[in-house]
Structures are given as C-alpha cells and as structure tokens.
Amino acid sequence: MATRTDAPTRREQILKEAARLFAERGFHGVGVDEIGAAVGISGPGLYRHFAGKDAMLAELLVGISGQLLTGARRRVAEAEGDSVDRDAGAVLDSLIEGHIDFALDDRPLITLHDRELDRLRDSDRKLVRQLQRQYVELWVGIVREVYPGLAEPTARSAVHSVFGLLNSTPHLGRPGSLPGRGAMAQLLHRMARGAFEAAGTD
Amino acid sequence: MATRTDAPTRREQILKEAARLFAERGFHGVGVDEIGAAVGISGPGLYRHFAGKDAMLAELLVGISGQLLTGARRRVAEAEGDSVDRDAGAVLDSLIEGHIDFALDDRPLITLHDRELDRLRDSDRKLVRQLQRQYVELWVGIVREVYPGLAEPTARSAVHSVFGLLNSTPHLGRPGSLPGRGAMAQLLHRMARGAFEAAGTD
DNA sequence: CCTTCAGGTTAACGACCGCTAACCTCCCTG
DNA sequence: CAGGGAGGTTAGCGGTCGTTAACCTGAAGG
Numbered sequence: 001m002a003t004r005t006d007a008p009t010r011r012e013q014i015l016k017e018a019a020r021l022f023a024e025r026g027f028h029g030v031g032v033d034e035i036g037a038a039v040g041i042s043g044p045g046l047y048r049h050f051a052g053k054d055a056m057l058a059e060l061l062v063g064i065s066g067q068l069l070t071g072a073r074r075r076v077a078e079a080e081g082d083s084v085d086r087d088a089g090a091v092l093d094s095l096i097e098g099h100i101d102f103a104l105d106d107r108p109l110i111t112l113h114d115r116e117l118d119r120l121r122d123s124d125r126k127l128v129r130q131l132q133r134q135y136v137e138l139w140v141g142i143v144r145e146v147y148p149g150l151a152e153p154t155a156r157s158a159v160h161s162v163f164g165l166l167n168s169t170p171h172l173g174r175p176g177s178l179p180g181r182g183a184m185a186q187l188l189h190r191m192a193r194g195a196f197e198a199a200g201t202d
Numbered sequence: 203m204a205t206r207t208d209a210p211t212r213r214e215q216i217l218k219e220a221a222r223l224f225a226e227r228g229f230h231g232v233g234v235d236e237i238g239a240a241v242g243i244s245g246p247g248l249y250r251h252f253a254g255k256d257a258m259l260a261e262l263l264v265g266i267s268g269q270l271l272t273g274a275r276r277r278v279a280e281a282e283g284d285s286v287d288r289d290a291g292a293v294l295d296s297l298i299e300g301h302i303d304f305a306l307d308d309r310p311l312i313t314l315h316d317r318e319l320d321r322l323r324d325s326d327r328k329l330v331r332q333l334q335r336q337y338v339e340l341w342v343g344i345v346r347e348v349y350p351g352l353a354e355p356t357a358r359s360a361v362h363s364v365f366g367l368l369n370s371t372p373h374l375g376r377p378g379s380l381p382g383r384g385a386m387a388q389l390l391h392r393m394a395r396g397a398f399e400a401a402g403t404d
Numbered sequence: 405c406c407t408t409c410a411g412g413t414t415a416a417c418g419a420c421c422g423c424t425a426a427c428c429t430c431c432c433t434g
Numbered sequence: 435c436a437g438g439g440a441g442g443t444t445a446g447c448g449g450t451c452g453t454t455a456a457c458c459t460g461a462a463g464g
Contacts, residue, residue, distance in 0.1 A: 168365065
C-alpha cells in the first residue's frame with residue numbers, strides 16, 4: 001500500500017471540505033459558495049472540477065463505500081493466506097479494527113455514509129447500496145462462522161447494530177473529556193465483540 | 203399512565219407527518235407544501251397551527267428528549283420503590299427496554315433526534331441538549347452502579363455507543379426479511395447488555 | 405511572441421421555498 | 435339571526451441557491 005506523500009489536488013481539497021460541511025449541516029444546508037470559500041476559491045469556481053453539487057456528494061459516498069468494502073476484502077484475504085483453516089474470530093477482529101479506524105479517522109465520511117444516501121441520483125444510489133450490501137454480507141458470513149448458531153436474518157441485524165455502535169463516535173462532543181483515540185478504539189472493539197457474543201448465545 | 207383514546211388533533215397529525223418526512227429527506231429537504239399535503243391541507247394552512255417550519259422541528263425534538271428523560275426517570279423511580287437496596291442490573295434492563303421500545307416504535311423521531319439538532323434556534327438547541335445530557339447522565343449513573351470498575355468518561359462513551367447500537371434500527375431495510383418486533387427487541391437487549399458487560403470488564 | 409488552456413472571477417438568471425396577505429366559509433354562541 | 439373566531443384557501447413577495455455565461459489571467463509550448 002503506497003501511502004501518499006504528494007500534495008493533495010484541488011479536487012481532493014474540495015471533497016474533503018465538502019465532506020466536513022455536509023456532515024456538519026447536511027447536504028441541503030450547505031451552499032456551493034461555502035464549499036468554495038472553504039478551499040479559498042469562490043462559488044462557481046467549483047464547476048471547473050465537478051459537474052455540480054450532487055456530483056461531489058456522489059463521489060464522496062461511492063468512495064466511502066468502496067473503501068470500506070475494499071479494505072474489508074483485503075483483511076479477509078490476508079487471513080485466508082495465513083493458514084488453511086483460518087481463525088474466523090481473528091478475521092472478525094480484523095474487520096472490527098478496520099471499521100473502527102475508519103469511524104475514528106474519517107468521522108465526517110461515516111456520518112454522510114448513513115445520512116445523505118437518499119440525496120443521490122438513482123444510479124449512484126444503487127451503486128452505493130450495492131457496495132454497502134456486499135460489505136454487510138461479508139461481515140455476516142464471518143460472524144456466522146464465529147457463531148454458527150446464528151440464523152442469517154439475526155446475524156444481519158446484529159451486524160447492522162454493531163455498525164451503529166461503531167459509528168456512534170460522531171455523536172460524542174468535542175474531543176474533551178472522553179478517552180483518547182487508543183483507549184476509545186479498544187473500548188469500541190471490546191463492546192462490539194461483547195455484543196456479537198451476546199447475540200450469538202441465544 | 204392514561205393511554206390516549208381520543209382522536210389525534212390536527213397539530214398532532216402534522217407533527218407526526220412532519221417527523222416522518224424530516225426523517226426521510228432531512229429538514230431542508232422537505233417543503234411546507236409537502237407537510238401540508240401529507241395531512242390533507244395545503245401549504246400555508248400549517249401556519250394556523252405552528253409559527254413556522256422551525257417551530258415544528260423544535261417541538262418534535264424537545265418532545266422526544268423530554269419523553270425519553272421522563273420515561274427513564276419513571277423507570278428508575280419505580281425500581282427505587284421496589285426495595286431499599288435495589289438491583290441496579292434490573293434498573294439497567296428497564297432503561298434498555300424503554301429505549302428499545304422508543305427506537306422500534308418511533309423510528310422517525312429517533313432518526314431526527316441525532317440528525318437535525320443543529321437546525322434549531324440556539325435556545326431550543328440548548329434545551330434539547332440539556333435534556334439529552336440528563337438522560338445520558340442518568341444512564342451513566344446506573345451503568346457505573348452495575349460495573350463499578352468503569353471510569354466515568356469510559357462509561358459515558360459506552361452509553362453513547364449503546365445508544366448507537368439501539369438506534370441502528372432505522373438503517374434496516376423495510377420490514378421484510380428481518381426478525382419480528384419481539385425477536386428484534388430481545389436481540390437488541392441482549393447485545394446492549396453484552397456490550398456493557400464487555401466494557402465493564404477491562 | 406503568439407496561442408492555448410486550466411482555473412479562476414463576477415453578474416445574473418431561474419427555480420424554489422418559507423412566509424404573509426387577503427379572502428372565504430363553516431360552526432358555535434349570545 | 436347576527437357575528438366572530440377557527441381553520442382553511444390562493445396569490446404573491448422576497449430571499450436564497452444551484453447553475454450558466456462571459457470574461458480575465460498567468461503559465462506552458464511551439
């Protein structure tokens with residue numbers, strides 16, 4: 001994985017600021033002038049980089065869903081490589097870890113991800129939903145390996161619930177009195193495993 | 203608790219429909235004409251009942267927060283009455299049950315509750331936040347009784363996370379292939395307890 | 405040195421939206 | 435039976451917002 005070292009392009013600046021603003025005030029609550037101002041250009045200058053406001057949101061949401069899915073697939077594949085009969089529990093831990101990293105490091109994106117999906121054009125929304133569904137099903141498969149007693153609908157609900165738990169970080173106030181990032185990650189990880197454990201033992 | 207049997211007033215109809223629409227498409231995404239149409243009157247007729255669109259959102263959010271807090275206080279008080287040294291675990295179970303009932307029965311309100319808070323006037327927002335804070339602190343107190351080892355910031359984060367878990371039901375697709383309401387409530391309850399348990403045992 | 409083009413700018417248009425004004429109709433009550 | 439208020443209606447104003455048009459500029463390339 002080649003980590004980027006070059007400067008971010010203007011497009012990327014715009015996307016980042018747009019994500020932050022959309023998360024803060026909602027898609028309809030942010031004007032294009034504001035987005036422009038956030039990157040030092042003003043208003044219609046954005047149209048040199050994007051077809052429109054909708055296009056920014058679409059690119060953000062498709063990007064997020066894709067990243068989540070790609071990361072999860074990579075983690076599963078890595079575990080497959082390790083041994084013939086892998087430890088499903090370890091894979092689940094890895095998935096949880098990946099999702100937590102995302103939730104903690106890209107809060108605005110996580111917020112957008114389950115908040116503004118309906119503002120997309122039909123085709124984009126279908127694509128995002130498909131990526132999301134694949135991500136969920138990947139989790140469901142692993143969870144049911146770890147807890148074979150879980151029926152599929154139950155496992156799916158459990159996975160959604162754990163996503164809710166892990167994605168809850170945006171609701172925390174400004175990084176004041178709460179645990180540091182490392183402690184928070186550990187806490188969330190333990191709680192997620194505990195929740196699955198409780199779901200898996202009827 | 204006198205359960206209502208009389209017909210809902212127009213105000214209540216409007217609030218209910220507005221909640222649904224706001225949850226579906228966001229506060230800014232819904233026009234007053236749509237809200238009016240949803241209750242069979244059109245557009246400006248709403249202004250006979252509310253001072254403005256903002257007032258509807260405010261009344262919704264204050265109402266939700268208040269109901270949650272009131273219900274939780276009642277549950278705690280009932281447990282206090284039962285015995286001198288009550289079973290804190292049972293109180294926690296009762297709180298969880300109440301929150302689940304709310305999340306399952308009033309999905310749109312739960313969605314609004316942590317999504318549109320920023321659209322309120324300053325004074326209303328302060329009020330809602332204060333009610334929310336009291337609700338959280340009430341939970342934190344009970345949780346720390348059940349798991350005395352938990353530091354306060356950790357407990358608070360855990361409570362927020364469990365709220366995320368319990369509030370995750372809106373993200374589930376239309377009531378198709380997922381567990382029925384009773385099974386869902388049981389599943390959520392077990393997962394919430396499991397998550398707290400995992401948080402409480404470092 | 406001329407051209408081109410990427411990446412800006414400001415002005416302005418058109419649509420939409422929240423809200424008000426003005427008016428209309430029942431229904432209740434003295 | 436007058437009249438008045440509750441609860442509607444439609445027309446329209448004013449502001450905002452996404453988008454387009456027209457223009458500018460500085461740097462790269464032949």
